[in-house]
Amino acid sequence: xxxxxxxLTIAGTDSGGGAGMMADxxxxxxxxxxxxxxxxxxxxxxxxxxxxxxALPPHLIDEQFASxxxxxxxxACKTGxxxxxxxxxxxxxxxxxxxFGPLVVDPVMIAKGGASLLAADAIQVVRSExxxxxxxxxxxxPEAEQLTGLTITDTVGMVAAGNALQKLGAKNVMIKGGHQTxxxxxxxxxxxxxxxxxxxxxxxxxxxxxxxxxDTLSACITAELAKGQPLRAAIKTGKAVVTAAIAATIQxxxxxxxxxxxxxxxxxxxxxxx
Numbered sequence: 001x002x003x004x005x006x007x008l009t010i011a012g013t014d015s016g017g018g019a020g021m022m023a024d025x026x027x028x029x030x031x032x033x034x035x036x037x038x039x040x041x042x043x044x045x046x047x048x049x050x051x052x053x054x055a056l057p058p059h060l061i062d063e064q065f066a067s068x069x070x071x072x073x074x075x076a077c078k079t080g081x082x083x084x085x086x087x088x089x090x091x092x093x094x095x096x097x098x099x100f101g102p103l104v105v106d107p108v109m110i111a112k113g114g115a116s117l118l119a120a121d122a123i124q125v126v127r128s129e130x131x132x133x134x135x136x137x138x139x140x141x142p143e144a145e146q147l148t149g150l151t152i153t154d155t156v157g158m159v160a161a162g163n164a165l166q167k168l169g170a171k172n173v174m175i176k177g178g179h180q181t182x183x184x185x186x187x188x189x190x191x192x193x194x195x196x197x198x199x200x201x202x203x204x205x206x207x208x209x210x211x212x213x214x215d216t217l218s219a220c221i222t223a224e225l226a227k228g229q230p231l232r233a234a235i236k237t238g239k240a241v242v243t244a245a246i247a248a249t250i251q252x253x254x255x256x257x258x259x260x261x262x263x264x265x266x267x268x269x270x271x272x273x274x
Contacts, residue, residue: 003073004034005032005033005034005226005227005228006035006074006075006226007028007034007074007076007077007222007223008035008037008038008076008078009025009028009036009037009038009219010077010078010079010080010082010091011024011038011078011079011081011082011108012039012041012042012043012053012081012082012108012117013041013042013043014043014045015042015043015044015046016047018047018211018212018252018253018259019045019111019211019212020043020045020080021037023212023219023258023259024080024215024216024218024219024222025037027215027216027220027241027261028223028226030241031220031224031241032227033226035219036068036072036074038061038064038065038068038094039056039064040056040087040091041055041056041081041082042054042056045111046253046255047211047253047254047256047258048253048255048256049111049115050117053083053117055084058086058087058090061087061091061094062090062093065097065098068098069100074098074100074101075225075227075228076100076102076103076104076226077095077100077101077102077103078103078104078106078219078222079091079103079104079107079130080215081108081117082122082126083117083122084118084119084121084122085119085121088125088126088129088130089125092125092129092130092133095133101225101226102136102225103134103135104134104135104136104138104218104222105130105131105138106137106138106217106218107126107130107137107139107143108214108215109123109143109146110142123146126147127168128168131168132168133169134169134170134171134172135225135231136170136171136172136173136174136221136231137165137173138174138176138217138218138221139165139175139176140175140178140214141158141175141176141177141178141180144161144165144175145161148160148164148165149164150164155187158175158177158189159189159191159197159274161175162175162189162190162191166191166193171193172190172191172192172231173191174188174190175190176188176217178213185201185202185203185204186201186202186243187199188200188201189274190232190235191274192231197273197274199271199272199274200236200239200269201269201270201271201272202240202243202268202270203243205243205246205249207249208256208257209249210256210257210259211255211256211257211258212258213242213246213259216241216242216245216259216261217238217242218238220234220238221235221237224237224238236269236271237265239269240265240268240269241265244260244263244264245260245261246259246260247263248260248262248263
């Protein structure tokens with residue numbers, strides 16, 4: 001009997017339940033994949049912001065990885081909040097030690113409320129040590145700017161950032177366009193390892209309830225990869241799931257509310273060659 005599809009999230013917790021590892025596991029469950037987790041940091045967080053956080057001792061990260069490797073069959077994994085340079089290095093060390101399938105890197109740097117989730121000294125470590133391990137990297141525009149040093153103001157800038165990230169070693173790149181000012185649609189640029197490039201476009205829902213958007217997208221793609229889906233199809237499914245989860249809003253909290261992880265995937269995503 002084949003093992004049930006299993007995926008791994010390597011990230012921080014969100015006590016408010018809307019982002020981080022909580023969003024990852026909810027997304028994986030919704031995609032009918034068993035989700036496991038390596039906790040890197042614990043946050044005191046709600047829809048209003050991050051009040052505090054503490055990173056776990058690196059040896060405990062090592063032990064979590066070893067525990068999973070000894071028992072589970074992880075077919076794909078993703079990273080989220082990694083706190084600082086020391087913890088990025090700990091995660092990189094373990095990703096090199098264990099084969100947990102394709103790696104989706106969500107380079108989480110800033111929470112929706114504006115709190116920093118990645119120390120300044122860690123950005124270079126992410127750039128030089130984590131990005132080259134990525135099967136796919138999924139930065140938003142501010143994250144892409146931090147990693148590449150480019151200023152991104154339009155679609156030309158998104159393409160340039162995609163190429164720059166690929167030169168840093170990421171095999172495939174998805175630049176998320178959610179921070180663009182277009183009130184009608186949200187466009188993401190995808191550059192694949194074989195040089196194929198395309199845009200994914202979906203209707204934009206104007207709402208403050210977008211907490212955990214990047215986590216949900218990357219977790220969905222990871223879950224689809226764990227099921228054996230081709231990367232291009234997994235990316236498109238991720239875009240559809242996030243579009244629906246934002247549109248079918250739920251009322252939780254008083255700030256940047258969470259997505260609706262029960263929402264049925266939207267079919268409103270269009271794909272255009274770049």
